[in-house]
Amino acid sequence: MEPYKLDQRQLFVLIFLFELGSAIVIPLGVGAKQDVWLAILLSLMLGILLSLVYLRLYGYYPDKPLTAYAQDIAGPWIGKMVAILYISYFLYIASRVLRDFGELLLTFAYPETPLFILNAIMILTVMYGVNKGIEVLARTGELFISLLYFVMLLGFVLLIGSGLVDFRQLQPILEDGWKRVVKVVLTETLYIPFGEMIVFTMLFPYMNNPAKVKRVVISGMVFSGLNLAITMTLNFAVLGADAVARSSFPLLDTIRRIQIAHFLERLDVLFMIALIIGGFFKVSVFFYASVVGTAQLFSVERHQRLIYPLGLIVLILSIAIASSYPEHIAEGTKIVPLYMHIPLQIIVPLCLLLICEIRHRYVNHQLGR
Amino acid sequence: MKGKICIVVLLLLCLTMLSGCWSKKELTDLAFVIAVGIDKTKEGQYVTTYQVVNPGNVAGAKQIGGGASGVPISIFISTGDNLFEASRKASKKMSRLLYFAHTNLVVIGEGMAREGIGGLLDVLERSNQFRTTAKVIIAHHHSAEEVLKVLTPIDKISANQIIKTLEFSERTWGQTINTDVWKMIHDIASSGKHPVASGVDLIGSVEKGQRLTNVQVSEPDARLNLDDLALFKDDKLVSWVSGEAARGVLWVLDKIKQTGVTIEWNGKKEAVGYKVIRTKTEVVPHLKHGKPSISIDIRAEGDIAEAPVPIDLADVKQVFALEKMIQHNIKKEVLEAVKKAQQEKIDVFGFGDAVYRSYPEEWKKMENKWHEHFFPQLPVTVTVDAFIRRTGLRNKPYQFGR
Known part of the structure; x- marks a missing residue:
């Protein structure tokens, strides 16, 4: 554990950057077609319920990360297994996000550069940041959030200004009823990005004011969820459902369509900025969580010593997990939610909370007697 | 001492990392394709025409001199079973790499449009160089190749001439439509709307139109005029309205x-x-x-x-x-x-x-x-x-x- 304490604003910034992270650039929840905003808002609500579970666990163990209190709750053996599971999960998701990032850059900006080089440069930066500690990450976040938000606002204003937004493309609303929306929520948008808040259980102990965590988490999620919903809605309003469904990166297509007065055009760089800032923070948070988790589990005093081996694992994993982009996406949408997100974001935390509650009640009961 | 070595190593690392020249292409190695024309041969092969900017002859500087300077555009024609193949094959004919990031116009020959565009536009939206904001126009009575060959007087690059005409005519008169590749694809894919695009007609002779003399007279021998609207049924040109x-x-x-x-x-x-x-x-x-x-x-x-x-x-x-x-x-x-x-x-x-x-x-x-x-x-x-x-x-x- 580092001695540094995050303040409310820093936690908020990290949550915001993390939640938007890669979600803003990938085709998130496009299965819901023009009802995507409903899907995102619904998953936001369910995601907040989930994070209430994480927050309640945090309430019982305000100075311990998930990997530590899992051992307290489930006993040393099962607890350690759970901790290892979570550490591998964070490492794996870090490498998935890194792969996303590399694939995106390769596809539209650096077609001739090997994936390995791009991923290596990114992970080196992430490793450097994590090496410097949570304080540096949080402060970098405070700097970059203004840039990211400026870029988003600029993009928004330019889109409106160029007259591309056609809200008729959002009609009809709920053409097949709620079925499609609920399906997307339960298979996709609930877990990415809202359920991924599980990783913040590793960061909560760094908060200087535990009483405010709940407020910060919920406001951060609501704020980023609304931004996500607006962005995806704009994608549909500009491109139409058919084009979004065919696009690998809808936001890029949307930005590419901006043409104002023959000189404000080809603004791909806005997309690049959003992608790199978001990607960096998402990988960093996952990577940081796995590093401090490992350090805690194996009682390594200086977590910095784990950065190089674990960073290398993330880098190699990011190349090895899939041989092609379609394979990577198929894994991410079909296999990962079922075998990783649902158990580790929902089932395990719920079980931990259940055991914790029962034990506390039982113990209190005994004490009372 | 150790610190100094570290700094040197770091600087060297920066040298390799920050230069960003992984696949650099010098400006003098690129051929800027400003317009692409698509036709089809009788055998079913695609004929693509690339209108490439001839940088030395564009900026007004030499133009005033007259005779000595060459034409502002150069035409390369290539055939292939699909557009990608054709574009790569074209490298045999030119000394530079075809660069599509500045392609602003796609001309489709009438014959090709009548047979059906099919999935041909896919390569245009899939490529990371090409922009789907490029305008689409149909060559009326002519092939795309012939239209792209014509030299135009006021805007030296005929693609720009067509684009500007499209834009201003839509804005001031409204009998032509300014369609881009993206809209075209959108409409072909849509089940409740058919595509519509403007036609461009060539008045005069192609033979004379492609010579520099065409722009040295006050009334060019060959002109490019926008005319009717091409109505498409799905991907096939069916009729014109005027x-x-x-x-x-x-x-x-x-x-x-x-x-x-x-x-x-x-x-x-x-x-x-x-x-x-x-x-x-x-x-x-x-x-x-x-x-x-x-x-x-x-x-x-x-x-x-x-x-x-x-x-x-x-x-x-x-x-x-x-x-x-x-x-x-x-x-x-x-x-x-x-x-x-x-x-x-x-x-x-x-x-x-x-x-x-x-x-x-x-x-x-x-x-x-x-x-x-x-x-x-x-x-x-x-x-x-x-x-x-x-x-x-x-x-x-x-x-x-x-």
Whole structure:
């Protein structure tokens, strides 16, 4: 554990950057077609319920990360297994996000550069940041959030200004009823990005004011969820459902369509900025969580010593997990939610909370007697 | 000492990391393709024509000198089974790499368009270089190759000439439509709307048009004119509409920005000129007993631009009468366009999409039969509100009261 304490604003910034992270650039929840905003808002609500579970666990163990209190709750053996599971999960998701990032850059900006080089440069930066500690990450976040938000606002204003937004493309609303929306929520948008808040259980102990965590988490999620919903809605309003469904990166297509007065055009760089800032923070948070988790589990005093081996694992994993982009996406949408997100974001935390509650009640009961 | 070595190593690392020249391409190694033309041979191969900018001869500097400087564009033609193959094959003919990031125009030959564009545009939206904001135009009566060869006088690069003409003509006259690749793909993929694009015609001889002498005379031997609108059925060019019916199409699509309407007065045809400044069209679908219908509401605002007949424009009653005539004229144009489209069974207006948006359930039943059955007999009502706001710097024309 580092001695540094995050303040409310820093936690908020990290949550915001993390939640938007890669979600803003990938085709998130496009299965819901023009009802995507409903899907995102619904998953936001369910995601907040989930994070209430994480927050309640945090309430019982305000100075311990998930990997530590899992051992307290489930006993040393099962607890350690759970901790290892979570550490591998964070490492794996870090490498998935890194792969996303590399694939995106390769596809539209650096077609001739090997994936390995791009991923290596990114992970080196992430490793450097994590090496410097949570304080540096949080402060970098405070700097970059203004840039990211400026870029988003600029993009928004330019889109409106160029007259591309056609809200008729959002009609009809709920053409097949709620079925499609609920399906997307339960298979996709609930877990990415809202359920991924599980990783913040590793960061909560760094908060200087535990009483405010709940407020910060919920406001951060609501704020980023609304931004996500607006962005995806704009994608549909500009491109139409058919084009979004065919696009690998809808936001890029949307930005590419901006043409104002023959000189404000080809603004791909806005997309690049959003992608790199978001990607960096998402990988960093996952990577940081796995590093401090490992350090805690194996009682390594200086977590910095784990950065190089674990960073290398993330880098190699990011190349090895899939041989092609379609394979990577198929894994991410079909296999990962079922075998990783649902158990580790929902089932395990719920079980931990259940055991914790029962034990506390039982113990209190005994004490009372 | 150790620290110094570290710094040197770090600096060297920076050197490799920060330069960013992984796959650098020097400006002098790139051929900037400004326009792509697509035709098809009888054997079914695609013929692509690349209009490449000849940088030395573009900027006005040498042009004034006249004779000595060459032409501003250069044409390369390549054939292949698909566009990608053709573009790579073209490397045998040129000393530079074809670079498509600045391609602003796609010309499709009429023959090719009639056979069907098919999935050909896919490569244009899939490529990371090409921009889907490039405009699409159909070469009328000619092949794309011939159109791209012509040298044009005012804008030296003929692709730019076509693009600017498209843009300004749509903005001021409204009988041509400024379509881009993205819109074209969108419409081909849509089940409730058919694509529409403008045509460009070549007046004069191609042979003379591609020589520098074409731009050295005040009236070029060969000119590129925008003409009719090409109506597509899915991906196939089916027919052309021209004149007022073409403008009718743009009225319905809400694409008219400014235009001129001429009005009959006292038996004199095309007497008063009405300058439209602002318009708004709304297409509203209705459904009664499972039968769809469409109402089109057009609202136009404008000024009197010309009154060469004795008419008292200070008289409000006369102005109201004029407004009635304008409404009648616009309505006529729109109905003409609708009639033509219904005859050809081509829903270029997106009425199907409008029905889908408002009545998704019923649309599912109509979708398959929309173009054959529902659209051709769709009842369409048009209401036009036209307003004359101002009459220019004069009220009565000088012939009035003589």
